[in-house]
Amino acid sequence: MKCYGFGMKLSQGVEWMLHSVAVIAQAPAGTAVARRVLAENYDLPEAYLAKHLKALVRAGVLVATTGPTGGFRLARDPAGITALDIVEAIEGSAPPFTCQEIRQRGLAATPPELCRRPCGVAAVMDRAHQAWRSTLQEVTVADLVKLTPKPLRDQLVARLSSGR
Amino acid sequence: MKCYGFGMKLSQGVEWMLHSVAVIAQAPAGTAVARRVLAENYDLPEAYLAKHLKALVRAGVLVATTGPTGGFRLARDPAGITALDIVEAIEGSAPPFTCQEIRQRGLAATPPELCRRPCGVAAVMDRAHQAWRSTLQEVTVADLVKLTPKPLRDQLVARLSSGR
Ligand code: FES
Ligand code: FES
Numbered sequence: 001m002k003c004y005g006f007g008m009k010l011s012q013g014v015e016w017m018l019h020s021v022a023v024i025a026q027a028p029a030g031t032a033v034a035r036r037v038l039a040e041n042y043d044l045p046e047a048y049l050a051k052h053l054k055a056l057v058r059a060g061v062l063v064a065t066t067g068p069t070g071g072f073r074l075a076r077d078p079a080g081i082t083a084l085d086i087v088e089a090i091e092g093s094a095p096p097f098t099c100q101e102i103r104q105r106g107l108a109a110t111p112p113e114l115c116r117r118p119c120g121v122a123a124v125m126d127r128a129h130q131a132w133r134s135t136l137q138e139v140t141v142a143d144l145v146k147l148t149p150k151p152l153r154d155q156l157v158a159r160l161s162s163g164r
Numbered sequence: 165m166k167c168y169g170f171g172m173k174l175s176q177g178v179e180w181m182l183h184s185v186a187v188i189a190q191a192p193a194g195t196a197v198a199r200r201v202l203a204e205n206y207d208l209p210e211a212y213l214a215k216h217l218k219a220l221v222r223a224g225v226l227v228a229t230t231g232p233t234g235g236f237r238l239a240r241d242p243a244g245i246t247a248l249d250i251v252e253a254i255e256g257s258a259p260p261f262t263c264q265e266i267r268q269r270g271l272a273a274t275p276p277e278l279c280r281r282p283c284g285v286a287a288v289m290d291r292a293h294q295a296w297r298s299t300l301q302e303v304t305v306a307d308l309v310k311l312t313p314k315p316l317r318d319q320l321v322a323r324l325s326s327g328r
Contacts, residue, residue, distance in 0.1 A: 120311025
């Protein structure tokens with residue numbers, strides 16, 4: 001699927017889920033956060049949020065629990081989940097640049113024996129993507145929680161403990 | 165315009181134009197490369213290529229000349245044009261992540277006085293985008309030319325000199 005002419009765009013789900021996973025990380029130990037609570041937290045459409053929560057479960061970032069106190073909890077320690085894990089769970093891990101090997105076409109066609117490695121253009125586009133990934137990989141959910149102002153964290157923990 | 169669910173995608177024009185600008189950089193001094201020559205070089209659809217060439221002229225990367233020997237030449241030294249200039253001419257410079265300030269909505273709403281700076285999530289997404297941009301900014305068209313195998317460059321220069 002191509003998205004010609006709109007430029008690179010990340011879905012709104014990235015913002016929702018980076019914030020929502022940080023919320024889940026603040027739930028009292030052993031408790032899950034209900035989807036309704038996550039939706040109300042930032043006033044997000046619950047049906048659409050469900051899709052993204054599912055993607056995070058599939059990616060092994062969250063675990064879904066069922067029953068009256070069911071919901072979502074982290075699949076592992078917040079210091080072991082990176083922003084990249086969350087972004088790629090939602091957007092997939094395909095790089096935004098795809099080389100169509102145009103160098104092997106037309107009058108300028110490079111002979112196959114000179115095409116064993118990616119060309120210079122493909123290499124720089126890949127380097128840029130890896131730089132983007134590295135930055136997101138250096139930030140964990142534990143870091144994102146710490147970046148939230150303390151009074152807000154206290155409020156949130158109080159609300160999550162009361163189950164509302 | 166949003167492109168939900170397809171992930172980040174760069175248009176094929178990025179590959180075309182990074183390669184084509186490197187071709188134009190190899191034209192004999194003072195000569196322009198015709199659009200037809202650029203299209204034939206990598207077997208690219210000429211009408212679609214025209215759209216991207218126009219974007220590069222608008223961005224001040226290329227200059228269009230008219231008349232029987234008209235075509236495109238670099239607007240400045242190849243060492244002064246970066247891969248980023250070309251990519252952003254085609255894709256625009258809007259970052260792929262847009263913060264919708266969800267932190268100010270819902271039950272978890274952050275009071276405005278705590279929202280004077282971007283939140284931690286927006287900050288990390290911005291950092292990743294800047295890392296991507298920096299990588300592309302470090303590579304110039306002169307570098308891309310040098311990354312092309314020498315025999316291919318010689319062939320190209322011979323063909324461009326003959327105007328075919
Ligand atoms: S051939 Fe695809 S980027 Fe060079
Ligand atoms: S409020 Fe938009 S990314 Fe945090």
